[in-house]
Amino acid sequence: MVPRVVFGRGSFNQLNDIIAPKRLSSHAPFIFLVDDVFKGNVWLTSRIPLSYQDKILYISANEEPKTSQVDELVEQLILTNKELPSGIIGIGGGTILDLAKAVAIMLTNTGNASDYQGWDLVKNPAVYHVGIPTISGTGAEVSRTTVLTGPERKLGINSDYTPFDQVVLDPELTKDVPKDQWFFTGMDCFIHCIESLNGTFLNAFSQSYGEKAYDLCMEVFMDDALSAEDSQDKLMMASWHGGMSIAYSQVGVAHAMSYGLSYLLGTKHGIGNCIVFNHLEEFYPKGVTTFKNMMRLHKIELPQGICASLDDHHFDTMIDVALSLEPLWENAIGKHWKKTITRDKLKALYQKM
Ligand code: NAD
Ligand code: ZN
Incomplete structure (x- = not known):
């Protein structure tokens, strides 16, 4: 189960208080994976707390997450940072939440994401990861899986390390969903x-x-x-x-x-x-x-x-x-x-x- 959750309209404003104690060092950034529908949306993005080398990566949700996409993101994060990230924070719908979970897992497990599609194949605990849904329904914010399309199949990485360490449920973030x-x-x-x-x-x-x-x-x-x-x-x-x-x-x-x-x-x-x-x-x-x-x-x-x-x-x-x-x-x-x-x-x- 997700061990920590906050709920409430405006609770997104607490993000800094929630994640700051989890920072490992000034070289270990928080990486925010954000649905690119929010690019240029000052109402949301101005409240993302960035310090040191923290980064926002905007990701399109036009296609559902792929194992190859997870592998590329993980490689990019490893190559561009001196240390493993302090945390991965997914802000978006099921697509972005699943990507955030998978990236957090693959930062600490060797091989390719497709090696872990199935049940209980993940060996090492994931990097600290936080889920912030902006559309409601999939349950990806609470589930024990991250559904990925791989070379051979569409199947989840189901494991005890998959669930988020923290979820922020702010229903106000869903107000502009078509x-x-x-x-x-x-x-x-x-x-x-x-x-x-x-x-x-x-x-x-x-x-x-x-x-x-x-x-x-x-x-x-x-x-x-x-x-x-x-x-x-x-x-x-x-x-x-x-x-x-x-x-x-x-x-x-x-x-x-x-x-x-x-x-x-x-x-x-x-x-x-x-x-x-x-x-x-x-x-x-x-x-x-x-x-x-x-x-x-x-x-x-x-x-x-x-x-x-x-x-x-x-x-x-x-x-x-x-x-x-x-x-x-x-x-x-x-x-x-x-x-x-x-x-x-x-x-x-x-x-x-
Ligand atoms: P999604 O994340 O694909 O988003 C759907 C669309 O809504 C996108 O265009 C996105 O940009 C837009 N959107 C999201 N939030 C918005 C907002 N606040 N305002 C305006 N537009 C917004 O949709 P979804 O249905 O949440 O997720 C589907 C994915 O979830 C699939 O990949 C599916 O496999 C996965 N899923 C996972 C689980 C799980 O347990 N892990 C369960 C069910 C589904
Ligand atoms: Zn479903």
Whole structure:
């Protein structure tokens, strides 16, 4: 679990007080990985506390993080600094938070990031790392994984060293998120809840967090009367609880199939989950009905026909990626999932998207 967290509108202002005691030396800088959507945004960047050789690196979130990108960033940091950084601070959405976690791990572990995709392969504790989400939903701020696309697969570095040492939850940072993106990333949280609560891995720990996150999502996405500030506050806590819920369970069908879309077509996580989930009535009837009501209420249109021009080879690639995520299927369907989840079934589902 994340050992330290602060919550509150304006809590971003405490960043200096939080990190200053963690500085190792004047040659060991804090490196701020910041979503480049904030480049030139004085409201946010003027409050990033820079001293000595601290640096801001602006990173585009147009593409989800890659293992090669992590390796390049780590090499750059090692070559340009005399000492290991005092800390890595990620400020952005799931893309930037995952990058920050992965860079912190790879600064103290040899080899390439792709060597550590999987479960509990990381040997050494990471550099001190702080997560500051600016959009809510993925739960990346609280989770034990950092999801990376590697040469062979899209898979997380899941380890006890992955979670942030400190998280700053300031809902005000999410105020300028565009409406569609707010919905897609928020639905990632809603789908985490549905997949966790309807999964065979569910236990009392996951259920307690999952139910809370679900209730918060219902307020945020179904209650018109909620103020913008309440909505931002509640969605940030929904994301946190949704992430905690899957920490001790798993995601399910939507995530498995969405990873296939992402691997082949580069479809981003939030929107990809929505595109898939829209066709999963068979697996999650109540959740999908609620999801469609939410889409209607917020006038969200999903892209159609994204698989229309794909050939059999493409479908095979997506199906391979989806089926390789065995724990997700086992959670969703049960131990004997291979009896019902066939390649033909997945192809037919992909063809609808
Ligand atoms: P994102 O980080 O990709 O950001 C989406 C868009 O929103 C980007 O264009 C970004 O620039 C913009 N944005 C972010 N904050 C903004 C703000 N305050 N104002 C205006 N624009 C803003 O989106 P995401 O959905 O948060 O993250 C998706 C990533 O998270 C994927 O890479 C996925 O694999 C990963 N993920 C990780 C976990 C985990 O547990 N580690 C869980 C789920 C998803
Ligand atoms: Zn997700």
